[in-house]
Amino acid sequence: MAHDLKEIAGVDRVIHEPARTLITALLYTVESADFTYLLRETGLTKGNLSAHLARLEEAGYVKIEKGYRGKVPQTTCSLTEAGRAAFRRYREQMKRALDSMG
Amino acid sequence: MAPDVERAMRRPWQYWFEDGLAELALAAVFITIALAFYIETLLPPGPLPSLVGMLGPLVAVLGVGRLAGWAVQRVKARVTYPRTGYVAYRRERGAGRRLQKAALGAAVGALVGTVAALPALRAWVPAATGAIIGVAFLYGGYRLDLARFYLVAAFSMACGTLVSLARLNDSLSGAIYFAALSLALAISGACALAAYLRATEPLAEAEDHGP
Numbered sequence: 001m002a003h004d005l006k007e008i009a010g011v012d013r014v015i016h017e018p019a020r021t022l023i024t025a026l027l028y029t030v031e032s033a034d035f036t037y038l039l040r041e042t043g044l045t046k047g048n049l050s051a052h053l054a055r056l057e058e059a060g061y062v063k064i065e066k067g068y069r070g071k072v073p074q075t076t077c078s079l080t081e082a083g084r085a086a087f088r089r090y091r092e093q094m095k096r097a098l099d100s101m102g
Numbered sequence: 103m104a105p106d107v108e109r110a111m112r113r114p115w116q117y118w119f120e121d122g123l124a125e126l127a128l129a130a131v132f133i134t135i136a137l138a139f140y141i142e143t144l145l146p147p148g149p150l151p152s153l154v155g156m157l158g159p160l161v162a163v164l165g166v167g168r169l170a171g172w173a174v175q176r177v178k179a180r181v182t183y184p185r186t187g188y189v190a191y192r193r194e195r196g197a198g199r200r201l202q203k204a205a206l207g208a209a210v211g212a213l214v215g216t217v218a219a220l221p222a223l224r225a226w227v228p229a230a231t232g233a234i235i236g237v238a239f240l241y242g243g244y245r246l247d248l249a250r251f252y253l254v255a256a257f258s259m260a261c262g263t264l265v266s267l268a269r270l271n272d273s274l275s276g277a278i279y280f281a282a283l284s285l286a287l288a289i290s291g292a293c294a295l296a297a298y299l300r301a302t303e304p305l306a307e308a309e310d311h312g313p
């Protein structure tokens with residue numbers, strides 16, 4: 001039991017925040033996605049999404065690139081290798097913790 | 103509230119099918135296969151009909167498939183991405199992908215082998231084809247949680263069985279089955295596209311505001 005609690009206490013806090021869990025889950029299965037897509041899928045406001053992406057970028061989990069699609073500015077986000085590994089680890093930890101709770 | 107992680111991981115692939123364009127592309131592939139079978143029925147007896155029957159589906163899948171894939175990307179760039187955003191997909195690699203290809207190869211191999219060994223079963227080829235394609239759509243519907251794929255699966259199975267029961271000649275059976283499936287996919291794709299266009303609108307120029 002103490003081991004299970006330690007496992008929960010040890011989850012990655014950057015990913016554990018619900019909005020950031022959602023962003024990393026969405027980005028995990030793709031090469032990259034733009035800001036518009038993430039905005040629609042997460043239902044967050046622009047400011048909120050920007051803040052969460054900035055936090056993930058700061059942790060080295062997300063790479064953000066600014067460019068243009070035609071004349072329209074486009075912000076593309078993708079998970080880094082560290083981000084992928086962290087998300088995999090997070091899922092495994094949460095699965096183990098939930099399993100142990102029965 | 104904790105997000106449903108599994109559901110979120112499925113979303114990008116659901117998004118690929120949300121605008122119905124992929125089904126319209128698949129309908130183009132199937133109508134080309136149907137055309138190849140139909141042309142086969144029009145040709146005089148000889149080696150040519152068999153050649154058309156063998157090469158037609160191959161050309162449809164490889165040639166038209168690639169062309170349709172290219173067209174889908176172009177249309178998505180004009181219609182879908184400006185409305186609901188751009189996603190670049192990872193090419194699936196690894197054991198899962200190999201297993202899917204092996205399962206499909208085994209199913210087609212088993213079908214061809216059985217028909218070669220037991221010519222009396224030729225009349226049931228459309229039913230078997232309908233079942234194989236139907237199972238593929240069932241699997242897709244289940245994996246992506248897309249209800250309309252279940253309808254396409256049911257249609258494929260029912261249509262294949264009906265065409266088999268009609269006891270037409272081989273090529274005509276193939277032509278009718280693939281034309282019907284193509285029509286079903288075109289309707290499904292067109293309905294999905296209409297619903298998507300109704301529910302979304304293009305973003306204003308210069309609207310992105312990323313971090």
